[in-house]
Amino acid sequence: MATKVHMEALSPTMEEGQLVQWLKAEGDDIANGDILAEIETDKATMELVARGEGVLRKIFLTAGGTAEVGSVIGVIAGADEDISGIAGVSGGGVTAAPTAPPEAPAEGAPMPAAQTLPAPEAPAVSASATSAPATTAAATLPASAANEGRVKASPLARRLAEEMGVDIARVPGSGPGGRVVKRDVEAAKASGVAAPVDTPATWASDGAEYEDIPTSQMRKAIAKRLVTSIGPVPTFYLTVDVDMGRVIEARKSINAMLEKDGMRVSINDILLKAIAAALRQHLNCNAQWHDGFVRRFSAVHLGVAVAIEDGLITPVIKNAHAKGIAQISAEVRELAGRAREKKLMPDEYTGSTFTVSNLGMLGIHEFTAIINPPESGILAVGGIVETPVVVDGEVTVRPRMRITMSCDHRVVDGAQGARFLQTLQGMLEEPTAILL
Amino acid sequence: MAETKTKKKRGKKGDVLDRYGVSPELALDLLRNMLLYRRFEEKAEEAYAIGRIGGFCHVHIGQEGACAGSIKPLREDDYVVTAYRDHTQAIAKGVHPNAVMAELFGRVGGASGGRGGSMHVYDKSVRFMGGHGIVGGQVPLATGIAWKIRYAEEDTVAIVYMGDAAVNQGSFHESLNMAAVWELPVIYVVENNEYGMGTAFSRVSKTDMSTKPVPHGVPASVVDGQDVLATYAHFRELIAEVRGGGGPRFVDLQTYRFRGHSMSDPVSGTYRPTEEVERRKAEDDPIAVLRDKLLAAGHLDQAGLQEMDDEARQIAQDAADFAEASPVPDPSTLYEHVWAEINEHGRLFFDGRDR
């Protein structure tokens, strides 16, 4: 029976061996255990031992040749045995030059283009808190402090923020190390702080052209209410341009006085006081149209428009005419805060006799507001703008502010409205007049 | 000279079969078996050398007599447990050589589906209970199988093989003790080839092998494993004793290993002298011992011997061919047979497969 002579694994790591020399020749008698050849392995030169007996009939791999472990390099068989069916490795006699190592696969894909994430938008609204009237929308708290650009948030918070449409980068975190957690996201949602209103959204990847947002109760209420205003109410508008230099000075000295109490008042607080005082002198603007009569109020309950998430609400400073600026300031702050948390009681946002709306902090110079029925007037206050004006024949730069009054002509005539505005302007340009 | 010496050791020419109560047919069968084991193991060595078999591979070359002689007297329903030098014991117990070789090759046609390898050949259908890798770990298993025999009041017998070094394991002593206390039908067989891997037994034991079972109350005997007829006769009696309720037995089955401990270990050199190996191969080959007896007694001639050997080689080659052709296990079977029972509730796998 024929015995194939194989290139054997003569070391555990050997994969191929080189035949150094045959110690037997074709035609030699072979006994089981005879040394047939010397093989050079990856480690040393080893002896290849015969595993059968007979005659070394065929040598396939000659001296110097290299073959892989397992390949047939010779045949031992009976002298007359037919071995034509046995195939062996060919070659040999070549030098030990190894075949060139296989090429590293050349299909190395190019590095995928770095995905660019949309750059986080800087909040469009200035974050200066000093002169921010309480009525500005989206008053920004400082973005989650000291984050070095990376937001620490729990996985749940991230998911909720995404679901709720809250910009997690602007949510202050109450967890360890400033981690934003679920309760922080929920709070941010409620107060509208981190509503990404001003951040232009990246294009929705599915390219939708519009989005239908279901109307909330608040929006329905505003719509219903104001449709009944500008529609049926015959409205006209009066604008004055006020020099705010004295108010600015007055504010400084008032705040100096209040410093020891840890309080500050804003321009708007002073403005509200002035409006209340002026209305006391023009109660015909502090009135309501009713079927068959006009109700004229002697007390001034000022509605202060506050923008909140998804809408607008007007908490009321009751008896504003009788309250000092500091008290008005505190009340406005407190009511506005709770307004944003949607925690006002109904009697806190109803019962105003006149309303003030200030969009100065959003960069508006001048606008017209819609009367809050059943009131008969509303003031739209713009921002203080350094403006070149002519004073005593010379051009100078003054801080100027525009106030536009909308009047219900059924209650207030043009002259009446104008006189009220004159009084108000006088008070603002000379604040001591408020004391009268 | 050498011939006389051999004869003197093995018994007088001519009456050798009678002495052991063995028929010529049986003796020829034993020779046939041993030749098959030899050629099978040689083929396994060759396959290992060309990378068809990986890992550990422990061949039985030189110990065929111990294997053939001790397993032949067993009944088909008796149990065999062994360590990791298990290829020929598996064949002797009835596992087809094809299935054993395919197991070594790690193929689907293997006795253990390619999942066990050389050290873990299992075949429940012929009560070949493995194939175990931890030295001495198989000894309590056999004790437990014998426990079951007694529990079920059956009349079968369990036989367990171990190397000489295994008798130093705690598991050996604990097993013999329990077998004696509970009178279990188990035969503990030490294939004593004098070396535990590379350590001579005398270096790791203060007392002789024959003393090992004594403190536990298990009767001991000793037999020359290179004399397959003596081995056969010895075990024939012993198995009958145990089957008859005689309790456990211990056998020091003396033999010799012609190769290294495994394919990765040296035949000789630092731990045993090369000339000792050569001498034992020349004088103590169990195949040669029986062959010479049978030739001398006229029960066998050269032609018959050649035919036997050719047949053995052919079976071995067929086994290698079968193994080569047998498919590798399908990747989809990786997770099979981890759990005998997949529970209705809860996850059993934790590498993501169950999710």
Added chain:
Amino acid sequence: MAVMTYREALNEALREEIQHDPDVFLMGEEVAEYDGAYKVSKGLLEEFGDKRVVDSPISELGFTGLCVGASMAGLRPVVEFMTFNFAFLAIDQVINNATKMYYMSNGQFPMPIVFRGPTGAALQLSAQHSQACETYYSHAPGCKVVTPATPADAKGLLKAAIRDNDPVAFMEGELLYNVKGEVPEDDDYVIPLGVADLKNEGSDVSIITHGKMVHVALQAASKLDKDNISADVLDLRTIRPLDMDAILETVKKTNRVVYLEEGWPYAGTGAQIVAMIQEEAFDYLDAPILRVTQADVPMPYAKSLEILAKPSADRVVEACRNVLYR
């Protein structure tokens, strides 16, 4: 409903299973004539005889291997380790043989064998007698691990374990044996493996645990309740197979998890559960998952030190507050 101790529940389970299946037998140290070191096998020798209830020599490796061999030959042994601390001597037979043989033999040798005994600490038994051993068995594929905390669970799960065709490490507790509880008066009360049990229901935090620590978790839940914090206490009952659905359900409900175990922290059961929760419920986590474990020291003898080393309800409460950011 009957009220009985955990020990009595186990006793009933053993009795019922030995009666119900002639292949089931119990072997271990002192289980027969002594009625069991912890009296779990009380009365069984008398009822079933010494073939079914067998006193073994002190040869953990030997008798465990014997039972594994008996299992190969078709019996269904229940091996008692006086405590799992001693089972280290036998772990070669459990892991290398019982656990792996079904796979190595390509399905020829299923191993319907139960290894049971107390695990974990008792009172001042010192380091070698106090170790929690679950992870040594749950690590290897092929071995199931069960850890009942109450008498009802002990009974139902031991019956299931004995009937299961795989090796099961059934882990009891010395401090559990006297715990009383209701057990259904059922002819054949079996709880399937792989089903966890919500032992307390809440919505603020999930305390997931197993074994005797369930009782510590319930104490913690009760303390939290006084501060208006409600906790889910999920008792895994089976470590492998594992009821991942129940785990995910509680995590999604509360968003915060504390794992409580009496073992050590490194690669403990909790470490595995934490890995899986963060993989499969990442977006539901409002806080990292915390573990309350034994202190990373061998168990000391001195009472004061042992108390420090063991997990306590207060430590669980603290961990819960931590994940609630309160």
